[in-house]
Amino acid sequence: MIGDPVLRTRANEVTEVDGALVRLTDDMFTTMYDVAGIGLAAPQVGVRQRFFVYDHGDAAGVILNPRIVESDGEWAFDEGCLSIPDLSFEIVRPKEIHLVGIDLDGNEVSIEADELEARLFQHELDHLDGVLLVDHLDEDQEREAKRVLRERAVAAGMAAPSGGGLRLT
Numbered sequence: 001m002i003g004d005p006v007l008r009t010r011a012n013e014v015t016e017v018d019g020a021l022v023r024l025t026d027d028m029f030t031t032m033y034d035v036a037g038i039g040l041a042a043p044q045v046g047v048r049q050r051f052f053v054y055d056h057g058d059a060a061g062v063i064l065n066p067r068i069v070e071s072d073g074e075w076a077f078d079e080g081c082l083s084i085p086d087l088s089f090e091i092v093r094p095k096e097i098h099l100v101g102i103d104l105d106g107n108e109v110s111i112e113a114d115e116l117e118a119r120l121f122q123h124e125l126d127h128l129d130g131v132l133l134v135d136h137l138d139e140d141q142e143r144e145a146k147r148v149l150r151e152r153a154v155a156a157g158m159a160a161p162s163g164g165g166l167r168l169t
Contacts, residue, residue: 007043007132008132011048011129014050014051014064017105024042024045025062028042029060032053035085040052040082041127041128043130050065050128052124052128056116062104063099063101071094075093077116079123081132087148089133089136089145095118097114098112
């Protein structure tokens with residue numbers, strides 16, 4: 001959830017695939033499906049390692065140590081995040097990307113993605129780099145996000161932070 005320091009830290013490279021990592025990815029798929037997500041990065045479940053799970057309907061998988069090696073174009077689309085539930089904002093990202101990484105079996109992965117799939121991979125990579133959706137917001141979007149999060153904190157019985165409201169950064 002937003003506010004967890006793990007979400008603001010660059011994740012460490014995966015150096016070993018073992019049974020614990022495979023079980024964790026299975027649990028992450030379950031969590032992702034439970035909240036109707038299409039991607040979930042390890043930092044979102046408190047793990048500081050560079051991998052994510054995804055399932056956007058046409059393909060599903062786990063990618064370890066992913067990198068974008070090429071991108072092109074621009075595409076604006078309403079984007080949400082499991083770390084700030086029920087909020088979405090129009091975000092502009094590259095329309096096409098070339099993603100490389102490794103799968104759980106140690107095989108190299110190379111995916112040329114566009115539109116939703118490209119956005120999914122870019123979003124999850126942001127999490128691996130300690131970047132949140134709120135970092136992509138313009139001033140008006142950021143103001144709206146702070147207002148909604150402040151209202152949620154008050155409704156949950158939490159004291160609103162002093163000194164200018166809820167901090168997103």
